Amino acid sequence: MQLPRMIRVRQRFDRPIVTDIDREVHQQLAGLNLQHRVRPGQTVAITAGSRGIANIAQITRAIVAHCVELGLRPFIVPAMGSHGGATAEGQREVLAGYGIVEEFVGAPIRASMDTVIVDTTPQGIPVHFDRLAAEADHVIIAGRIKPHTGFVGEIESGLHKMMLIGLGKAVGAAIYHKAIKDFTFQEIILAVADSVIRKCRVLCGVGIVENAYDETALIAAVPPEAFYEREKALLSQARSWLPRLPFPDVDLLIIDQIGKNVSGTGMDTNVVGRKYNDHAPTELDDARVRRIFIRGLTEMTHGNACGIGLAEFTTRRTVAQIDSEITRVNCVTAGHPTAAMLPVVCETDRDAVEDALSTIGLTPPEHARVVHIHDTLHLETVLVSEVYGKEIKSRTHLEALGGPEPMRFDQQGFLVPLS
Known part of the structure; x- marks a missing residue:
């Protein structure tokens, strides 16, 4: 399958920051x-x-x-x-x-x-x-x-x-x-x-x-x-x-990792547009994402894969990271059992990407709207497919950091993580 080429993009957000944590906490409490x-x-x-x-x-x-x-x-x-x-x-x-x-x-x-x-x-x-x-x-x-x-x-x-x-x-x-x-x-x-x-x-x-x-x-x-x-x-x-995806309409969102240290549902549904429906955007969502592919879990989630059930695709390597008992307890307690359900499990990242792009409709895979992020907390630098090229140039908060390049897979067929 011919896959879309990707462009590395930097997003600019408002950046207020507390520079002296100890002093600010003391002043707030003293008040x-x-x-x-x-x-x-x-x-x-x-x-x-x-x-x-x-x-x-x-x-x-x-x-x-x-x-x-x-x-x-x-x-x-x-x-x-x-x-x-x-x-x-x-x-x-x-x-x-x-x-x-x-x-x-x-x-x-x-x-x-x-x-x-x-x-x-x-x-x-x-x-x-x-x-x-x-x-x-x-x-x-x-x-x-x-x-x-x-x-x-x-x-x-x-x-x-x-x-x-x-x-x-x-x-x-x-x-x-x-x-x-x-x-x-x-x-x-x-x-x-x-x-x-x-x-x-x-x-x-x-x-x-x-x-x-x-x-x-x-x-x-x-x-x-x-x-x-x-x-x-x-x-x-x-x-x-709140950080946001660079574009609201996405055929395939690739996420390097999810975890409880990132969001209560592993990935922030306010970002990916699954707040009201696990597998479809609604008119209330800011993002409209057709398919989600999860590549792994964070180390700090300790095997809790809550939220993996909101994705459509993952890999066997990711499933091996899951502590099913911890995930079960959390999702059942939260009254959200579907958050623990397994997506389609593929052997490699390449398999997952190809399978996902074969389910997005009549759009040829090479022209698909693909966004690749590390996680939903860190969205400053992302990869987007070249179909977004004209939109990148028209948006002042976006900066292309290079030209379109093929998706980077290793010899085993796994994507190079976003860094």
Whole structure:
């Protein structure tokens, strides 16, 4: 089969950035005057999630340092629902993979999958909360704010989700994902967050927003009474900074790797256009991608292949990287079993590309609209097929870094990863 030639392209996005993480965290927290709400010697649980957040270990360390200045006794609790195989040790390993270890952050890490029920919502939903965090005198909710890969609303992924799914651990996450089948995410968020803030001594939140280059763009300390309005505004900001594919209409999207450190669904559905339907774009999606080919998993996903079921093609080599048990637990807990389903499995990348291009309709393969990315977090440099050539020249935020070249396969038929 004659395959399209590819052009290396650089995208330019807005690039706000926090240059001094420690100073910014300290100033944000100092602005809340927490000394009037705490007493020296009290304990404070600080959340740490399972997403690959830029500078997360340093941000966590800075939160710990501010708490120590206040005379508090901080400790870290994993807040990641069922991730890490739904085991305390697995969640510790996830944090360690991000550099969140006791020696670096300056506080002990206390991991448990046990929860306590602190309340029942008006919908009859039991509110589960991490037992160790519930025993602390205070809780600080820290996490990234961004568009969710499945939920839609004024609040999506951020501080509220950490209070619900993250600190609800596996049992709470399972209950809330089931409840979403009967109630809107917005209804559940408002009800559960209200209970957590009232009952669980939430001291404040630390919201993190990233730019399109996977860098820390904004850090905001938020008092609990302002969680909803502040997170709503931060979500709007995060959405405007989200990286995007260079072109919205794509016949085949090739992704070098997916993983939980990249996105909750392995690849960000806000980027690839599978937020509302696993295998077809809708009028609500910004991207319209016909076929997706996944080439591998990130090392930091620890075999969790959640999201592979949103693709149409993969390779046997990728399947060999999957930990089926970890993937099963995560996808079943999230109420999204199709995210774990296997696509068509090919022997080589060349086979996958040829099979995919034979299913896009009447377009000859050499004229197909193909985009090759490393992952959905890193979209500054991508490969696009030469059919996009004229459009590249007409868009000021795109720069061609060379002329069209044949797809680069090694002797075994595997593509050279995008670098």
